[in-house]
Amino acid sequence: MYRYYSLIFCCFFLFLSGIHSRAQSWSAVDEKINSYPSTRFDSVEALADMIRNDFSTDMERVRAIYSWITNNVAYSYEARGSMSITYYSEQERLQKIKAHQERLATITLRSKKAVCHGYSMLFKQLCDELGIHSEIVRGFGKSFVSDIASEFESNHAWNKVTIDDRDYLVDTTWGAGYMRGNRFHREVTDVYFLTPPEIFIRNHYPENTHHSLLDEILSRDEFLNRPLVYETALANYELITPVSGTLERKDIHSFEIASKHPITKLRVYYNGEWLAVDDVTVVDNNYRFQITLPNKIDRELLIYIGTEAAFGFKVIP
Numbered sequence: 001m002y003r004y005y006s007l008i009f010c011c012f013f014l015f016l017s018g019i020h021s022r023a024q025s026w027s028a029v030d031e032k033i034n035s036y037p038s039t040r041f042d043s044v045e046a047l048a049d050m051i052r053n054d055f056s057t058d059m060e061r062v063r064a065i066y067s068w069i070t071n072n073v074a075y076s077y078e079a080r081g082s083m084s085i086t087y088y089s090e091q092e093r094l095q096k097i098k099a100h101q102e103r104l105a106t107i108t109l110r111s112k113k114a115v116c117h118g119y120s121m122l123f124k125q126l127c128d129e130l131g132i133h134s135e136i137v138r139g140f141g142k143s144f145v146s147d148i149a150s151e152f153e154s155n156h157a158w159n160k161v162t163i164d165d166r167d168y169l170v171d172t173t174w175g176a177g178y179m180r181g182n183r184f185h186r187e188v189t190d191v192y193f194l195t196p197p198e199i200f201i202r203n204h205y206p207e208n209t210h211h212s213l214l215d216e217i218l219s220r221d222e223f224l225n226r227p228l229v230y231e232t233a234l235a236n237y238e239l240i241t242p243v244s245g246t247l248e249r250k251d252i253h254s255f256e257i258a259s260k261h262p263i264t265k266l267r268v269y270y271n272g273e274w275l276a277v278d279d280v281t282v283v284d285n286n287y288r289f290q291i292t293l294p295n296k297i298d299r300e301l302l303i304y305i306g307t308e309a310a311f312g313f314k315v316i317p
Contacts, residue, residue, distance in 0.1 A: 048129035076113040139206035148245035228312035271298035
């Protein structure tokens, strides 16, 4: 148990230290992508040709793809669709799936609207045009407290990409922003670009566990039963305890959060009110505290660090 948490803790801080350095190194690529014409491209090939001419390495080109998609494609429920095909051989089935993916990628490129499958297919098609191996990964994206202890159902898609014989994970959908109601809010982040697998697994679980890129992976039930990790926490904090995302409605619960940087404000939101966080103990960058729940009924408890939600829990009787 100790070795497990030590490994995650180490990977977590290596991830933190890498975010700033990667942001520095990608600034030139992002600046070039932002200079691309605002008019819509007619084809995936046209955009791929520009990227090919402007960047010389596969790593730069993958970054360019990520930068263009996250800065230009908006999530839209209107872009949802389904695929229905008939086929008489495996070869015909694969051909029709490929044709569908190419159509969806082109629609995403031209309309600049998509759901996760459009994002991931456009990413793959651009990689294909540039001779970079990429796969679409389907699985469970954990983004709501209601997802805790729920049934496993594939509801999201992202990409695995191979650069210089090494596999990486990329999520252009969540990297582009978020939905609030029916409105998309663009908030581009590097958190989901080449994310270490140990971090990615906190809120992404693939149908095929091979796509986790981990030698050992949590079971589906373990993943579903863990707390919800918001993007802020994914990039900045590690929840040590509790391991379970389900809390019983009792008086006192203990929490421990690891943070490389000082935490100046901790708050807990429950039943429409803010609960006091008193007597925080800091040991080796770990923040330990307890919460006393009032005798009121609510289904969710959220821990805020500063002004942002960091972790979510489902509360049961």
